[in-house]
Amino acid sequence: MSEEKKEKTVLPFNEALYMVVRSIKLRFGRILIVIIAITASIAYMVSLDLLSPILASSIPKEGVGIYTFLLDLTAFIVAAAGTMNSLLIMIAERYHEIGTMKSFGARDAHIFELLVLETIILTIIGGFLGYVIGLGIGYGLGGTGDPGYLFGKAMLIAVVIGLISSSYPAYQAARMSPVEALRYEV
Amino acid sequence: MATSLEAVPAIRRRLEYVVEAIDIKKYYKMGKIIVKALDGVSFNVKRGEYVSIMGPSGSGKTTLFNMIGGLDKPTSGKVYIEGVDIAMLDAYELAWLRANTIGYIFQTFNLIPVLTALENVMLPMIFVGTPYDQAIEKAKKLLEMVGLGKFIHHKPGELSGGQQQRVAAARALANDPAVILADEPTGNLDLQTGLHLINLLKKINTEKKVTVVTATHDLKMVDVSDRIIWIRDGRIEKIELRREIEAEAGEEV
Numbered sequence: 158m159s160e161e162k163k164e165k166t167v168l169p170f171n172e173a174l175y176m177v178v179r180s181i182k183l184r185f186g187r188i189l190i191v192i193i194a195i196t197a198s199i200a201y202m203v204s205l206d207l208l209s210p211i212l213a214s215s216i217p218k219e220g221v222g223i224y225t226f227l228l229d230l231t232a233f234i235v236a237a238a239g240t241m242n243s244l245l246i247m248i249a250e251r252y253h254e255i256g257t258m259k260s261f262g263a264r265d266a267h268i269f270e271l272l273v274l275e276t277i278i279l280t281i282i283g284g285f286l287g288y289v290i291g292l293g294i295g296y297g298l299g300g301t302g303d304p305g306y307l308f309g310k311a312m313l314i315a316v317v318i319g320l321i322s323s324s325y326p327a328y329q330a331a332r333m334s335p336v337e338a339l340r341y342e343v
Numbered sequence: 344m345a346t347s348l349e350a351v352p353a354i355r356r357r358l359e360y361v362v363e364a365i366d367i368k369k370y371y372k373m374g375k376i377i378v379k380a381l382d383g384v385s386f387n388v389k390r391g392e393y394v395s396i397m398g399p400s401g402s403g404k405t406t407l408f409n410m411i412g413g414l415d416k417p418t419s420g421k422v423y424i425e426g427v428d429i430a431m432l433d434a435y436e437l438a439w440l441r442a443n444t445i446g447y448i449f450q451t452f453n454l455i456p457v458l459t460a461l462e463n464v465m466l467p468m469i470f471v472g473t474p475y476d477q478a479i480e481k482a483k484k485l486l487e488m489v490g491l492g493k494f495i496h497h498k499p500g501e502l503s504g505g506q507q508q509r510v511a512a513a514r515a516l517a518n519d520p521a522v523i524l525a526d527e528p529t530g531n532l533d534l535q536t537g538l539h540l541i542n543l544l545k546k547i548n549t550e551k552k553v554t555v556v557t558a559t560h561d562l563k564m565v566d567v568s569d570r571i572i573w574i575r576d577g578r579i580e581k582i583e584l585r586r587e588i589e590a591e592a593g594e595e596v
Contacts, residue, residue: 262442
């Protein structure tokens with residue numbers, strides 16, 4: 158054993174990306190719930206940010222910062238909780254697939270990579286949709302703000318939500334033994 | 344039996360046996376009761392052999408299948424695949440072994456639903472770093488061999504059960520494994536398609552010289568197996584050579 162060269166199974170990034178994009182395309186209906194969770198929260202956040210000058214006029218000046226922070230935090234928590242919940246279901250539905258890949262050489266890291274990559278793409282889609290919708294609502298109600306800054310903020314928060322909410326379910330799925338994953342009944 | 348096997352030097356074992364199980368035990372705790380799924384099973388599989396593990400459901404044959412495939416760990420006992428004690432392997436080595444040395448076929452086909460037949464067969468090759476073009480060529484050849492040359496771009500959902508299982512057989516062969524492990528491969532197929540698959544497995548066994556081990560309760564498998572290991576209540580009931588079965592049948596006539 159020791160004299161043998163230690164070899165590793167691999168999953169090239171372009172292959173992983175290909176599989177993830179295929180999965181998103183073909184299962185769009187099922188994963189829409191993940192996108193909706195992100196979209197709604199980001200739209201909420203963006204529109205509130207635009208409206209904050211109006212809201213701020215009715216509350217004491219020193220409270221404005223805290224007030225907007227609390228609103229952002231609510232949006233963030235709601236989005237993270239909603240996304241994690243829908244991701245747990247999405248990933249549980251794929252335990253068989255995960256078990257199969259593992260029995261043909263996928264390592265824990267590969268499964269983790271696939272799942273997190275997929276979530277990041279979903280959150281980018283959701284974040285962008287949420288930004289557009291939030292901008293519409295915010296401006297429609299007469300709010301003002303810097304759209305460029307808000308775009309950056311929306312995308313960043315969407316991706317952070319994706320990373321946070323996918324890491325636990327993806328980690329859990331990745332470290333299952335093939336037999337556990339294959340035996341799992343949803 | 345266990346001691347006599349261990350007395351054989353590892354290198355000779357490696358040449359002669361593809362799979363070797365020594366006194367495998369698997370106990371599960373169900374509350375206060377200990378369930379003995381496997382209670383001391385020893386056997387070996389020679390290179391090029393076609394071995395069927397038979398027994399009623401609940402006899403422990405799937406558990407045994409999972410042990411010899413390195414998919415699950417026994418409570419005690421040792422499993423050697425190509426002379427390597429799989430309990431000694433780390434996660435990286437185990438993944439490498441699963442990718443290269445073993446080809447699995449499952450009862451429920453387990454193809455990746457979002458990938459085409461061709462991509463499903465390519466997957467194990469991607470995992471071991473086969474260049475893309477080579478993987479495509481080989482996957483095409485394998486699919487032609489199993490009679491699905493016209494269906495390479497179909498997704499599993501667009502194929503019948505029998506076709507899906509043939510894709511699975513092609514996938515199992517992707518990295519030229521030393522052994523194909525098939526768990527109830529005909530369990531979800533009707534009589535005729537089941538028979539086709541058994542003949543395909545036999546063809547793979549004789550033409551490609553791949554060792555085949557199946558866990559099954561499909562009696563059609565008896566005809567093509569070199570040896571049948573009967574399992575009952577977590578123990579080996581008997582091991583029969585096909586020659587003996589044929590002889591018995593001959594006497595009865």
